[in-house]
Amino acid sequence: MGISHTMVFLVVDDSKISRKWLIEMIPKKILEHSTLIEGNNGQEAIDLYKEHRPDIVFLDITMPVIDGFEALLEIKKINPEALVVMVSADRQKSTQEKVLSLGASAIIAKPINEEEFRSTLLKLVF
Ligand SMILES: [Mg+2]
Known part of the structure; x- marks a missing residue:
């Protein structure tokens, strides 16, 4: 996937400021x-994933309606190849192991x- 490809990012977090901070981390060139596309909770993550088929999803874990664990599971059911970060x-090793x-x-x-953030993004997408 080259840099000329129009990327679709889905950023889901119940905190608007967290979404803003994350989006600011994405290199301007990209x-x-x-x-x-932005969403507020896990249900929106699933719905927006179905609708837009983003290239990459950034998903908070602690969210209302449906949490990030369940949204991750549902997105991977829709597309096992989905890139979800x-x-x-939560820095616990058990959380890390669970999401992986x-x-x-x-x-x-x-x-x-x-x-x-940038090294993870570049590793996954380019
Ligand atoms: Mg949250």
Whole structure:
């Protein structure tokens, strides 16, 4: 997938400011060629995934309606190849292992470290 491809990002977090901070981490060169979709909870994550088939999903874990674990599971049912990156303040090893076993491609800690974020993104997408 080259940089000229129009990327579709789905960013789901119940905190608007967390979504904003994450979006600011995406390199401008990539954002210029991208479509950004935002959601507020796990149910929206699933619905927006079905509707837009984003190239990459950033998913908070603790969210109302449906949490990130369940949304991850449902998205992977829709598309086993889906690229889903979990974003969470929960740094427990058990959480990390759980999301990876459910099919997440990576987990990034909150507050997001820019270098970690960019290296994860580049590794997964380019
Ligand atoms: Mg949350």
